[in-house]
Amino acid sequence: MTSLDGLPLRPELRGRTPYGAPQLQVKHRLNTNENPHPLPDALLADLADALGRAAAGLNRYPDRDALALRGDLARYLRQTSGVALEPAQVWAANGSNEVLQQVLQAFGGAGRTALGFTPSYSMHPIISAGTGTGWVDGRRRADFTIDTADAVAQVRAVRPDVVFVTSPNNPTGTAVALGTIEAIHDATEGIVVVDEAYAEFARAGTPSALTLLAGRPRLVVSRTMSKAFGMAGLRLGYLAADRAVVDALQLVRLPYHLGSLTQAAARTALAHTDALLATVDAVKAERDRIVAALPALGLTSVPSDANFVLFGRFADARAAWQALLDRDVLVRDVGLPGWLRVTAGTAEETDAFLTALGEVAATAAGHGGGSAA
Numbered sequence: 001m002t003s004l005d006g007l008p009l010r011p012e013l014r015g016r017t018p019y020g021a022p023q024l025q026v027k028h029r030l031n032t033n034e035n036p037h038p039l040p041d042a043l044l045a046d047l048a049d050a051l052g053r054a055a056a057g058l059n060r061y062p063d064r065d066a067l068a069l070r071g072d073l074a075r076y077l078r079q080t081s082g083v084a085l086e087p088a089q090v091w092a093a094n095g096s097n098e099v100l101q102q103v104l105q106a107f108g109g110a111g112r113t114a115l116g117f118t119p120s121y122s123m124h125p126i127i128s129a130g131t132g133t134g135w136v137d138g139r140r141r142a143d144f145t146i147d148t149a150d151a152v153a154q155v156r157a158v159r160p161d162v163v164f165v166t167s168p169n170n171p172t173g174t175a176v177a178l179g180t181i182e183a184i185h186d187a188t189e190g191i192v193v194v195d196e197a198y199a200e201f202a203r204a205g206t207p208s209a210l211t212l213l214a215g216r217p218r219l220v221v222s223r224t225m226s227k228a229f230g231m232a233g234l235r236l237g238y239l240a241a242d243r244a245v246v247d248a249l250q251l252v253r254l255p256y257h258l259g260s261l262t263q264a265a266a267r268t269a270l271a272h273t274d275a276l277l278a279t280v281d282a283v284k285a286e287r288d289r290i291v292a293a294l295p296a297l298g299l300t301s302v303p304s305d306a307n308f309v310l311f312g313r314f315a316d317a318r319a320a321w322q323a324l325l326d327r328d329v330l331v332r333d334v335g336l337p338g339w340l341r342v343t344a345g346t347a348e349e350t351d352a353f354l355t356a357l358g359e360v361a362a363t364a365a366g367h368g369g370g371s372a373a
């Protein structure tokens, strides 16, 4: 076996590290923002049935355009956001990561640039690198919010071909005001991708960027079934945009990219939307319980519209991460000095997390920059 240096690897990939959230056998896995609630029995029964029927057709290629599934997704978005969408305005792939990759294949690529406001989703620069798209780290305020005027200035200076706005943002948790998204959109001639992976968890009164789509053919809103729907193993992500954007994606998608089993499982899950999303309020309540418990531990958090909380500050976040892991609680070290991210899930997980954190915080908090309480 040789090392990567012994291979004729593309130069821009040299020295990079792959996406790598640890997959450890730990009692409480609170590091990848999955929904821990078990899937409803009625859904599992219907899945067995639907997958059995789809399996009988596996000798044939799947519906290349996934039309029925896209119709179901358009209906779900309409029901939850009030925005009327045609199936032709919706596109689906194996996780929203594949959707984003297709967007960059079509609108980024060699000689082109993507801009995102960091810290944000670590996969945006990784998918940019994989598609040969240049990447520029945009700025945020110290409190991790986006300053609209500064964002507009950055977009005007960089002139990116693709701009990413993650709302609610990962790893910080806060949703972005629609006015900021509009201003960013109006400052660029490129594609603006609003990554709404956590939209279903947003605090009441937080509108979706879906409401901005009409009349903005360069705006794209991506969603996923990995988080609120509790179907991370399914690998189903999707976007809504002008139908011309969807037409452009057809130029780069692999034929038959979305397997028959995935399409059947996703449609079955969408038929159980109400039961699947019934856990969202409970998860939000656990998120809010975590936020409320932090000050008594000498810790603070960033306002969250998601199913996770960025909490701190620690003099040594890595040591705090390890100390929690030693207590069977796996959280995420997102590489932000002083901060860690925890996924909100069941009440039992919150109890275990807060108990472990109480022990850890007693020794670790308060020296990471002076805003501990």
Ligand SMILES: *Cc1c(COP(=O)(O)O)cnc(C)c1O
Binding pocket: 033, 094, 095, 096, 097, 098, 121, 166, 170, 195, 197, 223, 224, 225, 226, 227, 232, 235, 236, 237
């Ligand atoms: C988890 C997450 C996704 C989801 O990716 P999938 O490929 O759909 O599982 C997308 N964007 C952000 C910001 C995320 O945190």
